[in-house]
Amino acid sequence: MTASFMVVSVLLFVFVPESFADLRLLWRSTEHASAESPDQEDLIMWASKQQGLNRCAGLILYDTQGGASAASHISEANVFPQGTMIVDAAKISAVQALHYVALGSLGGSCSSVLLLLTSVSWRAMLDASGAARTLADSWARNRRVFAVMQAATLSKQAMSDQASNNERDLLLHSVLRKSVQLVLCSYDPHNNLWRLFRSVLYRGPHRHTSALIATYHRDAGVRWTQGSELFSDRRxxxxxxxxxxxxxxxxxxxxxxxxxxxxxxxxxxxxxxxxxxxxxxxxxxxxxxxxxxxxxxxxxxxxxxxxxxxxxxxxxxxxxxxxxxxxxxxxxxxxxxxxxxVYDASELLTPRALPLPLFLGPVKPFTLVVWVAVAAAIALSGPLLYIIVRTSPAHDHDAWFLTPAHAVMYTLQPVFNHGCHKDLSGNSSRVFALFWLLSAMIISILYSSSLTAFLILPGYTKPIMNLEQLVNSHIGWGKVNFGGVQNALLEQTKDPVLIRLREGVQWYRSLDSILKEVVAGKLATWDNRITTRLEIAVHFTDKSGQPLVTLTGFELLQERIxxxxxxxxxxxxxxxxxxxxxxxxxxxxxxxxxxxxxxxxxxxxxxxxxxxxAGNEGGGEAGGVVVLSLDHFQGVFLVLVFGCFVGGFAFVGELVFHRYHGMGYARHRRG
Missing domain, CATH: 3.40.190.10 (Periplasmic binding protein-like II)
Structure with a gap:
């Protein structure tokens, strides 16, 4: 074909909501509008019957006298029994024409579009601002494109089994080739027949190419060279x-x-x-x-x-x-x-909860409230026993308990698993002593068992479980710098907590390096759950298989892979x-x-x-039995040191008291 040819395109676009629809493009080229290609309308009718377009409504756009005539013939032939709309494309802009094609305008569940346009109008549509993307988006929802091209004279290449350059330009246009299937028909006046070419995408050695699939003549019909259908669902x-x-x-x-x-x-x-x-x-x-x-x-x-x-x-x-x-x-x-x-989520990972210091062993068996209650009970039991004995009718037989210090020591000894050789005579005092001894025994047993458990399996601090706790903690946080969606989330967020997270984040190049910092208790991080949990299971677990970090379960972002x-x-x-x-x-x-x-x-x-x-190197376990080391006795020795300090302080106080008391007694005798 020569550069002087005028092109009139005919596009049939079938749009079926919520499903793939058929899309057919008919393109004809002629030097004069009167130079009609033989069998053109027969070819159009045959193609429509092949794909059942005669059940749809139609929209026809034209911009030449020949296009208007063709539109009239198609309308009279009742190709679209559900109705036909004819629009003069010369009276609207290229963008408006494009929207007619891309969006359709007849509504309903089935509509077709015919474009009878010169190459100028067609190129203007493709070159219009945003045209390529709009048209490609529309056609990408469909399966089939059918094109018909006619020329007064054709090159030898166009009359062969190979598509011409212009035909390939259309078949492999950056917009048109996005359609799933494209068939182009080129009229050969020397042999009085139509050649049908199909775009071939991603097949064999070719990314984008074309192939002859059939020839058409009104009398001879269709002769297939590849397959037996225009559009294959198995393409x-x-x-x-x-x-x-x-x-x-x-x-x-x-x-x-x-x-x-x-x-x-x-x-x-x-x-x-x-x-x-x-x-x-x-x-x-x-x-x-x-x-x-x-x-x-x-x-x-x-x-x-x-x-x-x-x-x-x-x-x-x-x-x-x-x-x-x-x-x-x-x-x-x-x-x-x-x-x-795969559906995944970004999960927050924080350092594992640390064991409580072993020197807290003597006080950890009870909470602060329990300690206050036990101390109050011990402090009140001695004076209460003294009052009961004092008011008892048998107090003459319990003279030893009439000294407040003795009563206090009597109630204090059972707490430390130590009995007293003294006995009570009054019934009321005996009942009190019985229940106090029972209470002291329970307190002592609970304390001993809890202390034993703590020495074997020390308690743990509370781990960081969400972002708010993280940004208010003493540790930092890091992130692998993948430049992905999670990074974009921090860059675009307006959430105050995420803003603080973004401002304080430390970037790393690998997940392995940052997990080492998390295990060391220096940082927290977040990443895809599947990947991080696998990495932890493979490289960051202890001998018992427990993770060396805290898997919080807190999700920052739901992800679709x-x-x-x-x-x-x-x-x-x-x-x-x-x-x-x-x-x-x-x-x-x-x-x-x-x-x-x-x-x-x-x-x-x-x-x-x-x-x-490596072999088994020394440790704190032998045959599964915990062997107590000096670390386990930190609290014991701390209590001993504290007791020595209190005892020394009492000793000094006693010396001072007796010194001043002795000096006062001597002055009294001299006086």
Whole structure:
């Protein structure tokens, strides 16, 4: 075709809400409006019958006299029995025309659009501000595009089985190729027939190409060269070995480094690798990995560009990205996400609760309230016994108890498991003494058992359990700098607690390095629950398998894990179908459990090997029995030291008292 040709496009767009609809594009090119291509209306009628468009309503836009005539013929032929609307596109703007196409205007559950436009109008629509994205968004919801192109003279290439340059430009237009299927018909006047080409996407060695599928003549009918239908519902069933490029970074258990010598399969293992390999086996494709140079998941810069793996996909340097990538509305404005295959959440991790100091052993068995109650009971029991004995009719027989100090010592001795050789004679005093001895025995037993338990298993301080406690604590907090959704949450938040979190955060390059700081009690952090819990189970547990950090269960962010694909990727529907089948079959959950189990078993084997090499070094346990060390007696010796201090203070006081009392007695005798 030559540059002087005028192009009139005819677009049929079928829009079915809440479902995939059929979209057909009919495009014809002629030097003069009167130079109609033979069998054009027959071809249109045949195509509509192939796909059942005659059940829908129709909208026709035109901008030439020939277009008006064609619109009239189509209307008279009753192609759209449910109604036809005709609009003169020359009287509206390109953007308005685009909205007619993209949004439809007849309503109902089935509507079609015909565009009878010159190439000037068609290009104006595609070049209009926001046109490409608007039209691509609309067509991405549909499955099929059908185009018809006619020319007065054709090149030898156009008359062959290969599409011409102009035809390929249309088939592989950056907007049109986002449609799932596109068929282009080109009229060959020398052979008096139409050639039907189909866009071929992501198949074999080709990313975007075309192929002849059939020829059409009114008398001879259709002769198929590939298949027997215009549009196949199994188009992406087989990618015929096409090699996709996948952006990836190691992030266990989703992507785990396996063998860095490979560029594709075998380089990584993990949950998402199993899902990719399953899809590759079913849909017959292969792949290679590409890592972002900045090592980030993806953050949006002020100039509107993305870093990391999201940037690779946005710039179409990768077909999609993996590695525990979270869906976000901000990212969805630049890439297209697959269906979700894992739901996760960011969990707060804090230092493990520390054991209480062993020197507090003598006082920890009871709370402060209990200590006050016991002290009050001991302090009141002696004077109360003295009063009972004093007022008892048998007080003459209990003369020893009539001294207040003796009564106090009598009630104090049972508390320390020490009896008294004195006995009471009065019934009332005996009843009091009986119940006091019983109470003292219970207090003593409870104290002894609680103290024993504390020495064997000391109590613990309360761990930090939420963000408010964290920002008000004495420790800091750190975060792995992935440049992902969690970072964006801190950057955009207006919550006072999160603002304090953002202002005080310390950035790290790896989860392992920050977890070491959490174990040391210096920092707290938060990250994806699946990854962090696996990392802790593998590398940060004690000999009994208990985590060395506190898993608070506090969730900062609910996350949907999905694959970001190139915007409006035509293979998304096929991938979504396979992902959903894997999820519904329970394979994703099974793979995740299996990967986590493998990592834990491997870590356990490594730990056992290290223990066998190092041997059992000295410690506080022998055969499972706790051996008391000097540390356990800190409280005992502290009480002893305190008692010595109090005793010394009493001794000094006694000396001073007797000295002054003796001097007063001597002056009294001299006087």
């Amino acid at each position: 992406f069933q087989d990618f015929e070995g096409y090699k996709f490029t996948i952006a990836a970074l190691p992030y266990s258990p989703f992507i785990i480094e396996a063998n860095g010598a490979y560029a594709g399969p075998g380089k990584y293992s993990g949950l998402e690798v199993r899902l990719i390999d399953t899809l590759a086996s079913v849909a017959n494709f292969t792949y290679e990995y590409k890592a972002p140079s900045d090592g980030e998941w993806g953050r949006l810069s002020p100039n509107g560009s993305w870093s990391g793996m999201i940037g690779l996909v946005d710039r179409q340097e990768a077909d999609w990205a993996v590695s525990d990538i979270t869906f976000s509305p901000e990212r969805a404005g630049y890439v297209t996400f697959s269906s979700t295959f 999905a694959w970001p694909m190139t915007r409006l990727a035509p293979f998304k529907c096929r991938f979504d179908e396979l992902i959903q089948r894997a999820r519904q079959a329970g394979l994703v959950e099974k793979w995740l459990r299996h990967v986590i189990s493998e990592q834990q078993v491997q870590a356990k084997q490594e730990q056992n090997s290290q223990l066998q090499t």
